[in-house]
Amino acid sequence: MALNITNITIKNYKSCINTSLQLSGFTPLVGYNNAGKSNCLSALQWLLRKSSLSEKDFNEPANPIEVEAEIKGVSQALLDSMPEKQKKSVEKYVENDVLSIKRVQLVPAAKAAEIKLSVKDPATGQWVVNPTGIDNAINALLPEPIRIGAMENAAEDASKSKNTTTIGKLLAQFLEPVRQAHEQDLNTHLSEVSRRISSDGDLRFGELSNIDTTVNAKVAELFPGMTVKLHFETPTIDDLIKAGTLKVFEGQGDGRDFASYGHGAQRSIQMALVQYLAEIKRNVPELTTLLLIDEPELYLHPFAIEQVREALSSLSNSGYQVLITTHSAQMVTPELAETTLLMRKNDQQGTYTRLRLSDAIQQVVPNSVHQMEQLFSLSHSTQVLFAENVVLTEGKTELRLLPFLYKQACSKTMGQEKHALVAQSGVNDTKKSLEILAAMDLPAKAICDLDYGLTGAIRDGFVGATSPEVVAIKSRLAQIAPANNIALNGVGLPKKSDHCTAARAFEILANDAVAKPQILTLHNALKAQGIWLWTLGSIEAHIGIQSKDESAWALFKSNVNQNGLAASCPDHQSILDLVEWLRN
Structure with a gap:
C-alpha cells in the first residue's frame, strides 16, 4: 500500500472554517474562483512544513488554526527503513498502518517553537503534543512538498534553481544522478581553483599576493602586526546547482532570460519539467513526495494539458501524491471523476466539498457496477x-x-x-x-x-x-x-x-x-x-x-x-x- 495522506480537516485557515477533504493518490480540486481550493493546498503544505502564519491567514484571529490528517500506508517495513531515533518517535502511534497528526498555531505571528505538531495515541484516542523528534520523523516519512503555484512569481521561480523555489525542488528530484556521476571529478577541479584563489592556497596567483603585499603595507601603518589576505570562497557542487538558471533558446540566437517570455512559455517549461520528472520516476519506488499544483493547465493549449495530466497521473503511481486545483475539464478523466473534489464556499460554512461521485453512487446504488461519466466536456x-x-x-x-x-x-x-x-x-x-x-x-x-x-x-x-x-x-x-x-x-x-x-x-x-x-x-x-x-x-x-x-x-x-x-x-x-x- 502506498504512503498517502488521506482524510484532512482544516480549521480556521483563511476560508477553511471547518473543511474536510478525502484525498487519493491523484486528487483534482474543482470549483469556481475564490472557492478556497488553493487555501486547501497551502494548509496541507503548512501541516508538513511549519511556518509562522500571520493574522491574514486566520479566518477568526481569536481562534487557533488546526490542520489534522491521517497518513495511511505507514507499514512496519517503512518504519524499519527509518533511522532508529525517528522510528522510535512515531512507531508507537501507528495502528493498522495509520498515523494521525495535527498541527496547531494558537495565535497569529507565533514563534516557531510555539507551533505544535501532535500525534494521536491509538491506545487512548488522545492527542500527544509535540513528542520528542516528531517533526524530524514526519520529515523522514514525507519529504519536502513541492508546491507549484499560479503564475504570480513564475519568472523568478522558474529561472532559478534554489532550494526554496519550485524549480529548485523539481531540479533536486532529478539532478541527484548528475551529482553522483560527477561530484568527485568536479570536486577535483574545484580544489584546483581553491588552491589558486583561497587565502591559504599553495598555488595562489601571484597577482593576488602582490595585492596582499601592497594592502598590508597600508594596514601596518594603522594596525602594526596585523595583515590581510584576499580570499575567494570556492563553491561546492551544491552552490553551483543553486546558482543555475534556465535560459530559453529559439533558433540559432543567444539564450534569453526566462522573464522575457510570456506566461504561456513560462508555464510550459514548468510543466515540461514535471513531465520529465514523471518519465524518470516511473515505477521507481520511494517515499511519497507531496506535489501540490495550482491550475497546471494555465496558459497551455488543450493537448498540452492532456500531456501534463498524463504525466501527473504517472507520478501519482511513482512515489508522489498529487493534488491539483483546476478549472479544466481536460484535467479530469472519467476515472479521476470518482475521486475529484467539488469545492464550494458560502458565508456560513466557508470552503467545503460536495460528496464525491464515487461516494454518491455507493449511497444511491450500493455495489453497482458503474463506469464514471465525464464531469465536463469541451466544445x-x-x-x-x-x-x-x-x-x-x-x-x-x-x-x-x-x-x-x-x-x-x-x-x-x-x-x-x-x-x-x-x-x-x-x-x-x-x-x-x-x-x-x-x-x-x-x-x-x-x-x-x-x-x-x-x-x-x-x-x-x-x-x-x-x-x-x-x-x-x-x-x-x-x-x-x-x-x-x-x-x-x-x-x-x-x-x-x-x-x-x-x-x-x-x-x-x-x-x-x-x-x-x-x-x-x-x-x-x-x-x-x-x-x-x-x-x-x-x-x-x-x-x-x-x-x-x-x-x-x-x-x-x-x-x-x-x-x-x-x-x-x-x-x-x-x-x-x-x-x-x-x-x-
Whole structure:
C-alpha cells in the first residue's frame, strides 16, 4: 500500500472554517474562483512544513488554526527503513498502518517553537503534543512538498534553481544522478581553483599576493602586526546547482532570460519539467513526495494539458501524491471523476466539498457496477482548433468508448496523439464535414455504420451505385430477406418492420458468408477515401454489446479492465485495425 495522506480537516485557515477533504493518490480540486481550493493546498503544505502564519491567514484571529490528517500506508517495513531515533518517535502511534497528526498555531505571528505538531495515541484516542523528534520523523516519512503555484512569481521561480523555489525542488528530484556521476571529478577541479584563489592556497596567483603585499603595507601603518589576505570562497557542487538558471533558446540566437517570455512559455517549461520528472520516476519506488499544483493547465493549449495530466497521473503511481486545483475539464478523466473534489464556499460554512461521485453512487446504488461519466466536456470547436487530426463519428457508442478503446490498443490517449473526436449531427453530414475540415487544412477521417456504405456513400459520390460490390451486396440482401423477415424499401434496402429493425437487418447481412467478401471490398474502397465502415454493421457488433446505453458501456469497460481487450471483445482485431488506421 502506498504512503498517502488521506482524510484532512482544516480549521480556521483563511476560508477553511471547518473543511474536510478525502484525498487519493491523484486528487483534482474543482470549483469556481475564490472557492478556497488553493487555501486547501497551502494548509496541507503548512501541516508538513511549519511556518509562522500571520493574522491574514486566520479566518477568526481569536481562534487557533488546526490542520489534522491521517497518513495511511505507514507499514512496519517503512518504519524499519527509518533511522532508529525517528522510528522510535512515531512507531508507537501507528495502528493498522495509520498515523494521525495535527498541527496547531494558537495565535497569529507565533514563534516557531510555539507551533505544535501532535500525534494521536491509538491506545487512548488522545492527542500527544509535540513528542520528542516528531517533526524530524514526519520529515523522514514525507519529504519536502513541492508546491507549484499560479503564475504570480513564475519568472523568478522558474529561472532559478534554489532550494526554496519550485524549480529548485523539481531540479533536486532529478539532478541527484548528475551529482553522483560527477561530484568527485568536479570536486577535483574545484580544489584546483581553491588552491589558486583561497587565502591559504599553495598555488595562489601571484597577482593576488602582490595585492596582499601592497594592502598590508597600508594596514601596518594603522594596525602594526596585523595583515590581510584576499580570499575567494570556492563553491561546492551544491552552490553551483543553486546558482543555475534556465535560459530559453529559439533558433540559432543567444539564450534569453526566462522573464522575457510570456506566461504561456513560462508555464510550459514548468510543466515540461514535471513531465520529465514523471518519465524518470516511473515505477521507481520511494517515499511519497507531496506535489501540490495550482491550475497546471494555465496558459497551455488543450493537448498540452492532456500531456501534463498524463504525466501527473504517472507520478501519482511513482512515489508522489498529487493534488491539483483546476478549472479544466481536460484535467479530469472519467476515472479521476470518482475521486475529484467539488469545492464550494458560502458565508456560513466557508470552503467545503460536495460528496464525491464515487461516494454518491455507493449511497444511491450500493455495489453497482458503474463506469464514471465525464464531469465536463469541451466544445467540439475548441478541440478541432488545436487538433492535428479529426475523427468524425455519428454514434453515441463511439463517443463513449472509442477514447477508451484507443488507449487500450496503443497505450496512448487520443488527445496525446492530437486526435479530436467530434460528433456529427448526422451521418448525412459526413461529406460536408470532411470538406470543411479539408478547407481548414485539417486532416480528418470518419467512422460510419454499414448502412452508410449503401446509402450516404453513394449519394455523396464516394462509391458508385453500380459498382460491382454494391450491386452484389444488394442482390444478396434481396435473396436472404424473406427467410429473415427483412422488409425492403423501394431501392432494395432494409426498412423497419414489426419483425426486424433496419439495424438488425444490416447485422444479418454483415454475417452472411456470401456478402462478407463484398462488404470487405466496400470497406476498403471507402477506407482509401478516409471513411471507416463497420463491416459487422455497427461498433456494437464488433465489441459484443447488445444495447447503446450507459449500463452496457459501463459493463463493457469493466470487463476490458478486468480481462483485457482480446478476451472481452469478439472482434478485437477490428478495433486494433481501426486504431492503427487512425494513427497513420
